[in-house]
Amino acid sequence: MAVPAAEAPRTQGPGGEEAVASSEVTLSGDEIAEVQGGGYTAALLWHTAGAFTDAVSQGARDAFAELGIEVIAETNAQFDAAQQANDVETVMALSPDIIISLAIGPDAGAEAFRPAVDAGVQLVFLSNVPQGYVHGQDYVGIVTDDLAAMGITAADLLADALGGEGEIGYIFHDAAYYVTNQRDQAFKTWIEINYPGIEIVAEQGLADPAAAEEIATAMLTRNPNLDGIYAPWSAGPADGVLAALRAAGASDVALVTMDLDTNVSLDMVEGGNVVGIAADEAYNLGRTMAIEGAYGLLGKPAPAFAVVPAIGVTADNIVEGYRQSLAADPPQEVLDAIG
Structure with a gap:
């Protein structure tokens, strides 16, 4: 059938x-x-x-x-x-x-x-x-936001960074909130529909943003070949995942998330784990x-x-991305890191 x-x-x-x-x-x-x-x-x-x-x-x-x-x-x-x-x-x-x-x-x-x-x-x-x-x-x-477009944008950003192939972890917001639920689900569905070379090998719900580091650490331990991780938003969840990646020395694991924030933006322009951020206007x-x-x-x-609309922000367009999303330049420390 x-x-x-x-x-x-x-x-x-x-x-x-x-x-x-x-x-x-x-x-x-x-x-x-x-x-x-x-x-x-x-x-x-x-x-x-x-x-x-x-x-x-x-x-x-x-x-x-x-x-x-x-x-x-x-x-x-x-x-x-x-x-x-x-x-x-x-x-x-x-x-x-x-x-x-x-x-x-x-x-x-x-x-x-x-x-x-x-x-x-x-x-x-x-x-x-x-x-x-x-x-x-x-x-x-x-x-x-265009919630589906946010999830699709995040999926495309991660897939681009991985060349359309690899094993990824999917951390979703485990609460009944239509905004994050639709964004998360759109990311997962878009990966499954459009990127057959990418396999979601680990999934974990996140109710408390403070638990993100612990969740990501466990994911990395159980899946040593992980190529990428999706975090549902930046301030809190993505920060926790970044901390876990740094503690594990996993500099080659790509991280994608939602919403512009200083910490993830700084990591991205410094060539860290963050490869893209889906943002709204x-x-x-x-x-x-x-x-x-x-x-x-x-x-x-x-x-x-x-x-x-949703915007895909990378290290290459971060200044334009901030201006389009927040009608402001990135924080000074991010601008300094760009050089």
């Missing part, structure tokens, strides 16, 4: 929504003029701080400025759901017309943002949607969220689930 061909990975929203390219989220000249004349305000309620959030925030601020929308607040909940609820309450006292945010936890997020929904604020979410919220009624839209995420906020003000239906 013939085995059916595996389907190419496809990005879907948390509720199975079809992905729409962020390039399709646009406003006409008349729509821009209407928003510019409205005297509207917006608040940015972030879940954490860092280079990624900074880039999303800058993209949103730039788009809001072009639309004549004043940003009246920006907060950082430090991944604390109670703090996020407090941030919503504080910001609601300023009566913003738009709030863009990443909701921390589906249930806690549903409660935290309820005052904004009840007040008719236009809500646009990054990646997560609060439990029970209805698109077009409680919120304008969700914007995130974080700045573009913010721009798209801001434009969707304007959709809400205009009563224009926005796509339920919009995605920004």
Whole structure:
């Protein structure tokens, strides 16, 4: 009996929504003029701080400025759901017309943002949607990465580095989170579909990022001929894998991961284990969220689930990669290492 061909990975929203390219989220000249004349305000309620959030925030601020929308607040909940609820309450006292945010936890997020929904604020979410919220009624839209493209990009980067042949280890995020689950699965599926010369000889789930070094060490011990490893993201998991590779003296094992971060970028430009990083257009995420906020003000239906493109970053294009992803140059220590 013939085995059916595996389907190419496809990005879907948390509720199975079809992905729409962020390039399709646009406003006409008349729509821009209407928003510019409205005297509207917006608040940015972030879940954490860092280079990624900074880039999303800058993209949103730039788009809001072009639309004549004043940003009246920006907060950082430090991944604390109670703090996020407090941030919503504080910001609601300023009566913003738009709030863009990443909701921390589906249930806690549903409660935290309820005052904004009840007040008719236009809500646009990054990646997560609060439990029970209805698109077009409680919120304008969700914007995130093209998750399948991220996984496919990581697979191509590793396969290129290995010349299409070798044995690899696959470390995936062992938690029910559609963003990492789809990225990880796309990597695995793409390797299996397109690279018959590459065999995944070890698979291990990762629930706690701090366990990555231990997992990678065990993988290397059991599979001494390992040629490459996939880590689900950079800050934490890939750092742990790098530490294991260095401790084992495994300088010839290629590592690929997701999301630009200083440690993995530095290793890559110094010719270490990291051969490629799949990144998203974080700045573009913010721009798209801001434009969707304007959709809400205009009563224009926005796509339920919009995605920004993935970028493959190597030592050869790291400066351009940072600029395209984060709208910033790499950290100084990375630039110094490039020379």
